[in-house]
Amino acid sequence: MRAISYSRYGGPEVLEFGDHPDPKVGPDKVLVKVRAAAVNPVDWKAQAGYLDTIFDTVFPVIPGWDVSGVVVQPGVSVPEYAVGDEVMGYVREDVLSHGTFAEYVAAPVRTLARKPRNLTFEEAAALPLAGLTAHQVLHRALRVRSGDTVLVHAASGAVGSMAVQIARHLGARVIGAAREHAQDRVRELGAEPVPYGDGFLHRVRELAPHGVDAAFDTVGGQVLKDSAHLLAPEGRLASIADGEVVGLGGHYYWVRPDTDDLTALAELVEQGALTVRVARTFPLDRAADAQRANQEGGLHGKVVVTVDWPDH
Template sequence: MKAISYARYGGPEVLELGEVRDPKVGPDSVLVKVRAAAVNPVDWKCREGYLDSILDAVFPVIPGWDVSGVVVRPGVAVAEYAEGDEVIGYVREDFLSRGTFAEYVAAPVRTLARKPRTLSFEEAAGLPLAGLTAYQTLHKVLRIGRGETVLVHAAAGGVGSLAVQLAVHAGARVIGTASERNHGFVRELGGEPVSYGDGLADRVRELAPDGVDAVFDTVGGEALAVSAALLAEKGRLASIADPEVVKHGGQYYFVRPDHEDLTRLTELAEEGAISVHVSRTFPLERTADAHRASQEGRTRGKIVVTVE
């Protein structure tokens, strides 16, 4: 099959399109014909070796964890899916090797859910990792409640935009940091936008004089100290970007595959409670350009690679 792979850590130039062996389908997996695979910041961080301390790389590595596609063949122990079923998945293993930027991927059923009927394959590919990250952080770490005020950093990004929608659906008031060009987009999602940069704390306090009940950080660094200072009494802080959050009394969270959570996201998408904004698409052979666009860090919503 055709796939994007890299034989060593490095920049986007190490990504190559070529023929690799077809994946074997284990008893608890299904073979998925990939229709689209979303790009996430973790993809280029893995490619550059930043996650080498927690994830072994078995070279050559096919990158990518997000997928939407069609089941071609279920494993011998699989009763949940049949040939022709449309699925989405956060197909992550505990090592780097068999990713989703390929014509086919063997996906464990624990990583999959039915594709939302209301989303295109491109939109659906952007839901698993970003949606699970937002859903699990909001509901299992921050445990937001109706009537609370939540601050979401990078509210126009892939994770942030879904976090805004999920928090609004949960009955929370959402303040979201974003560049001025994305303020209208954040409002469309149901959030109240504020600009990044100097004076951020004052701008947030103007909207929430008594502080915020929870902060969802997706950027790390200086945002953590500002976020901690904005918390109301018993406020909670979580970051998916910077483990240093624990020094500010918060919690670091790394998303995990979960069939039930992903199924819930599918339901919310079909109810119209959440949507996925795809800003750009690239064909498989231009995956390196998709990585470059992701590394620029200014993407509204998701970047997606399509597979013929």
């Protein structure tokens, strides 16, 4: 199969396009014919070696954790899927080696769910990591419920935009913090926009004079510290960006693959309660350019790598 890989740590320049052995399909895995794979910041951070203390790395590494595609072969202990089923997944394993920027990926069944019928493959590939992060933080770490006031940081970003929509679906009032140029996007998602910059704390306190019930930090640093000051007396705090949140009485959260959670997200999409936006797509052999686009940021939507098949 053709795939993107790297044989040493570095930036986009270490990515190479070439032939690799087809993946083996273990008993609990599903061979997926990849149609699209989204780019996430964790991809290029892992590629730079920043996660070397928590993940073993087996070179060459095929990057990518998000995927959508079609089942080619279910493993012998996988009755859940049949050949031809359309699936999506957050295909994170405990070793960096066989990712999703390839024509095929052997995905553990625990990482997959059925693709929403009303999403394209590109949109479906953009959902798993960001959507699961938002879903799990709101439900497990922040325990958001109807009537809560929730502060979401970087509310126009990949995780933030999902968090706004899911929190709104739960019946919460959402204050969305974002840069000045993204205020319309935040409003479109259903949140009350607040721009960063001088006077940020004052602007949030005007909207929530008694404090917010939950704050979802996706930035870290000073943003995290500001969030702690904006909480109501029993307010909950969670961060996916800064472990210092624990010292502030909050939760530091890492997303995990979960079929049930991913299925719940698919149901929200099919109900029209959750939308996914793709900003740019690149063919597989231009994955380095896709990675650069993700690093540059400023896009209201995900960057997705697509696999061109002769029959599509």
